[in-house]
Amino acid sequence: MSTQTAVLPAARKKESAAVKDEKKTGRIDKRYILSLILTISGFIIAIGVNIFFPQKAEVVFKEYIITAFGLAFHLNINDAYIFVVAALALGFFISGLIAIKDKDSRRKYSRKAYFRFALGIALAVWDIGGTKLQLFAQPFFPGPAQVIEAYLADNEYIIQNTLYSLRLYAAGFSCGVLLGVGTGILIGWFPKVYYWVFPVLKITGVVPAVAWMPFALTLLPNSFTAAVFLIVICAWFQIAFLTAQGIQSVPKQSYEAARILGSGQADLILHVAIPHAMPDIFTGIGSANAMAFTTLVMSEMLGQPGGLGYYINQSKVWSAYYKVLAAIVIMAVLFSLINHIIGRIQKHTLRWQEGVVKK
């Protein structure tokens, strides 16, 4: 009898844990397997099309020698394309397998299945239109294999230019954010600064940063600092504007509450005004970021010795549109990545807003 009573609660606990687990993982149903298959089937179709669809148009598939781990491979650009598509399919398949253990990630994965299927089909259509039959106007719209050729032909050069862009962006945008937040705080906090600086900011803020380029290029010591300067001012004004707005919208009561609890001036700025302004600061950073990308690429196109914008310009001169497309793809990936990182930082910093603000 005594053993029974001792065993019972433990058993119940075990059972409830299993129920909890069941609730979290849920049942892996047939539909999830189907969406897994749907996701990768688009890419498999793309590979199938590449292999079995007759090559009607005359296209030279160059071979490149890739050295890795001390070995040299001969790689045909068409095979490189197949590898890339296969890698995509494999990547999505593995992420689908990882998502199996959790109900929420399964749902998320299933929702994206149609889009990923369409992505594979789009690759297949692009392959037919750009390479197999060359229905699209050439050389403006080359097939996917030729875009990949750009990475094989110019790989070191592309990496070099990408890093140049990244360096320019990092230097300009980080300075812009620091200056913007700093000036914004001063404007928002001190009425005198507001009076003298805010109108200037309001007027200069609407001028696109690239309009200053002639001055930047002649007055600054080199083209790199000129481009940094342009990115700085496009981020600076926007962020300062919104930071100031955020600081000024702090309710008087928040300051009073903090003062009564023992806060001095520095505390009021650091622990009341700035946290309160954070949502506005991030709004500023978000929109400044988009403008910074534009300014970055434009200034690279108009007077930089490197960068993705420069690479696009240079490729255009040689009518190497496949290289232009290759650079655009890198931009899309790179800028999305930067946006994603900023979004993550924002979500973490503003986690106290979760559930208050409608997403």
Added chain:
Amino acid sequence: MSSSISIQGVNRIYTDTDGKAVEALKGIDLDIRPGEFISLIGPSGCGKTTLLRLIAGLDKPQAGQLDIDGKKISGVDTDRGYVFQQGSLFPWLTIEKNIAYGLRARGVYKKDRQKVGEYIKMVGLDGFEGAYPHQISGGMAQRVAIARALINDPKALLLDEPMGALDSFTRSDLQDKLLELWQQNGTTMILVTHDIDEAIYLSDRIVIMTPRPGKISRIIDVDLPRPRQRGSGDFLSLRREILEFFELAQAIPQPEYTI
């Protein structure tokens, strides 16, 4: 742990948006004894919140003087705690960090950090330490505000209609909590309210104020034994007396027995 506050001949005049002078307070004299629970009651515009803000040091009088323990009040200080009507919690801080704010602001967080847990427990918010203000109810938020004010060990706690925005059940809960904290800490309590029942239930003395110009019209001693019964005859007759004073007794002939 408690202090006396003396107010002598205080005038406070505002200029409204039309440029007209409004006498928010005129000739206010009041002595508050250490450890006393005192309520300021009156219709809106009678200057009760203005008076509380003067005591807090958030505002300055044009004439007269306010002293705390014989020392002139010239600005805010941590010897007086303040609980706002609502929405004064910092939304970006968790409940725990909101309560700890005063310790950090005074630079004693390292030394006194164990107090945070004590005060969370004292106001019955265990388990909500990591929640953000928007995730808790209005009654809980006001308990946080009270704990946040009390953690600095103020000698007087000033409460500006802290229960004004709460429903009646939550309100009577919080009133009991407030009494409990008062009896534990012995802090001088000054409560601004427009709720007559609340004033009678909580206070040692009720200061009745009237508007235009804002002044003290009457001070009523509440001699009822504690814990007080809201339905007792003495309670109700005192309630009637105050209602009659405001000439509201005719409008509401029967006291409401809602609780």
